[in-house]
Amino acid sequence: MLWTEFNNNTFVDPWGDFERLNRMLSRVSSQNNCEFPAVNLWVDSDLSVVTTEIPGIDSDDIEISVIEKSLTLSGTRKADELKDKEAFHRRERWHGKFSKTIELPFKVETSKVNATFKKGILNITLPRAEQEKPRKIDIKLD
């Protein structure tokens, strides 16, 4: 496919080929690979919500810590242990220790952070710190 594209050009533009190659490479690298657990971040002017999929873990095994603008999720997802004479036919599920830090768009009111864990989905609500909230400034009239 690439070669026919090259050969069809009677006048060869070397930079055009580079550009094409660059586009192809960026398409490969921009695939959705990310560190476990995958995170979605939802934002508003004074609230942010982080959702993440961590199936097969107990809520006690997840540690959430917030310092100013960064949120860290850590924990361990245990693998099923094999007993005698048992064997894996297929093993695709991720397991092990994880620790992931996410940068939030603003400082967080740490005392008001709320987290729920349902059906393997962790949902963390992080309100913006009071002193950081945008303030409306009235214009004085002379």
Next chain:
Amino acid sequence: MSVATNEVEKKEAKLYKGAERTRAKRVYTPAVDIIEKNEDIFLIADMPGVDNDSVEVTLEKDTLTIYGRVEPEIPKGLRLTESEYGVGDYQRTFSLSDEIDREGIEASVKNGVLRLTLPKAEAVKTRRIPVKAEA
């Protein structure tokens, strides 16, 4: 064995050639572990967002299909600014051999993980065959 990395990626489920989906939702292939035990085959599938009521396990002839419906929860009035995973249903199909006792299949979902127990039929449970030594 693959190298242990932290990288995860949700894969979209494949469609049969020429087929189209009737719903706008995405469908993903859940990651599974399959463990063979002495008495049964144990299948574990990661399906976050799925619970006991939204999972369907169907067996038609030799084809075992697991399907999990996910109701996406969108925080009201917020904008999605960073997205590492997509939300959608889960589907995966397996082809079973005759050695499974179809009546005894059991399924349960906990914390978004489906666990299926497929008991082996009586005939194929490990039998010890004594080897007679020649005199």
